[in-house]
Amino acid sequence: MEKRRIYMDYAATTPMKKEVLDAMLPYYNDLFGNASSVHSFGRGVKGALDTARTEVAKLINAHPSEIYFTGGGTEADNWAIKGVAFASKDKGNHIITTKIEHHAVLHTCEYLEKYHGFEVTYLNVDEDGMISLEDLKNSITDKTILISIMFANNEIGTIQPIKEIGKIAHEKGIVFHTDGVQAIGNVEVDVKELGIDLMAMSSHKIYGPKGVGALYIRKGVKLHPFVHGGAQEKKRRAGTENVAGIVGFGKAAELARVNLDNYKNKLISLREKLINGIMERIPYTRINGHRTERLPGNANFSFEFIEGEALLLSLDMVGIAGSSGSACTSGSLDPSHVLMAIGLSHEIAHGSLRLSLGDSNTEEDVDYVLEHLPKIVERLRFMSPLYEKVAKGG
Ligand code: PMP
Numbered sequence: 001m002e003k004r005r006i007y008m009d010y011a012a013t014t015p016m017k018k019e020v021l022d023a024m025l026p027y028y029n030d031l032f033g034n035a036s037s038v039h040s041f042g043r044g045v046k047g048a049l050d051t052a053r054t055e056v057a058k059l060i061n062a063h064p065s066e067i068y069f070t071g072g073g074t075e076a077d078n079w080a081i082k083g084v085a086f087a088s089k090d091k092g093n094h095i096i097t098t099k100i101e102h103h104a105v106l107h108t109c110e111y112l113e114k115y116h117g118f119e120v121t122y123l124n125v126d127e128d129g130m131i132s133l134e135d136l137k138n139s140i141t142d143k144t145i146l147i148s149i150m151f152a153n154n155e156i157g158t159i160q161p162i163k164e165i166g167k168i169a170h171e172k173g174i175v176f177h178t179d180g181v182q183a184i185g186n187v188e189v190d191v192k193e194l195g196i197d198l199m200a201m202s203s204h205k206i207y208g209p210k211g212v213g214a215l216y217i218r219k220g221v222k223l224h225p226f227v228h229g230g231a232q233e234k235k236r237r238a239g240t241e242n243v244a245g246i247v248g249f250g251k252a253a254e255l256a257r258v259n260l261d262n263y264k265n266k267l268i269s270l271r272e273k274l275i276n277g278i279m280e281r282i283p284y285t286r287i288n289g290h291r292t293e294r295l296p297g298n299a300n301f302s303f304e305f306i307e308g309e310a311l312l313l314s315l316d317m318v319g320i321a322g323s324s325g326s327a328c329t330s331g332s333l334d335p336s337h338v339l340m341a342i343g344l345s346h347e348i349a350h351g352s353l354r355l356s357l358g359d360s361n362t363e364e365d366v367d368y369v370l371e372h373l374p375k376i377v378e379r380l381r382f383m384s385p386l387y388e389k390v391a392k393g394g
């Protein structure tokens with residue numbers, strides 16, 4: 001087989017769709033007005049922001065007035081957590097989250113602990129990456145003001161029981177935030193049906209531009225503003241909007257909503273072929289993440305006796321782009337906190353690979369990976385004295 005270039009790192013980022021770029025371009029020059037201006041240049045741009053807001057709202061069944069644009073998923077997570085923490089200080093100082101959150105949540109919680117006197121409970125997860133609802137209930141105190149639990153994990157793809165978590169939070173009058181960055185555009189997300197109060201979103205994971213996202217804030221939820229200044233985003237997130245970015249996000253949200261079923265089904269079918277093919281061909285392999293409650297495009301494996309960085313580079317040499325377990329700490333040799341939280345040892349966590357599928361991937365891409373990956377793993381394992389011993393039955 002000839003060498004191909006295959007992108008299987010869609011959970012890290014996605015390419016912008018042509019329709020998205022086409023929608024954005026006029027807002028860089030022809031339609032350059034400032035949405036806050038009263039004249040027609042400004043009004044046209046305001047209309048474009050309203051359209052984008054409506055499209056993002058439709059994707060998650062929110063009202064457009066509940067969508068606040070941000071500079072990405074990280075900012076939305078920061079805002080949700082700090083915003084509720086600061087607004088509810090006199091009610092309590094306890095936050096519940098999990099050990100497998102994205103760093104945008106974990107580091108925000110750590111900051112609140114270190115500098116603002118908050119107490120944070122980091123829930124454990126089981127070997128599939130699921131939280132326990134019992135643990136959640138037991139960790140609630142009369143000081144708990146916020147539960148922040150991610151919708152779907154970016155590394156292992158596990159989807160949490162969001163509706164049940166929402167119910168538990170509301171029975172106790174606690175605000176429920178979820179990091180929905182990996183979920184939107186990949187699975188149905190209905191914030192009303194699921195009882196979500198706050199949800200962070202990002203555009204560049206759904207074929208939109210980078211550096212733009214949104215926070216869904218259910219009507220009536222109290223939180224402090226994030227950026228102080230002008231009146232943009234109802235004075236809660238001030239600053240002239242990234243108009244072209246927001247227009248692109250709106251277009252990406254519209255396409256994601258219209259294509260959701262097809263996209264999801266296509267990815268599930270490719271993922272299953274990939275996972276089953278790898279499990280058949282490569283011994284001493286573990287699939288990480290829940291087998292069914294998982295993101296359609298996520299496959300995450302740990303191969304015993306090998307080093308993840310070497311694996312990624314070897315895959316890159318045959319044109320396959322994947323990522324290691326430590327997806328968001330690239331350059332770090334520490335195994336990911338997510339893989340450690342599901343109970344993997346340092347050694348096994350090191351030999352992990354995330355392949356995340358998306359738009360461009362085909363059956364032929366999966367066949368190509370199934371041809372090359374087993375050979376690469378085998379070659380790398382031959383460098384491991386331990387593998388030699390195990391393979392020889394020693
Ligand atoms: N949360 C999750 C679960 C993510 O996967 C990411 C992106 N890696 C983020 C938050 C941050 O989003 P952004 O890149 O838009 O800041």
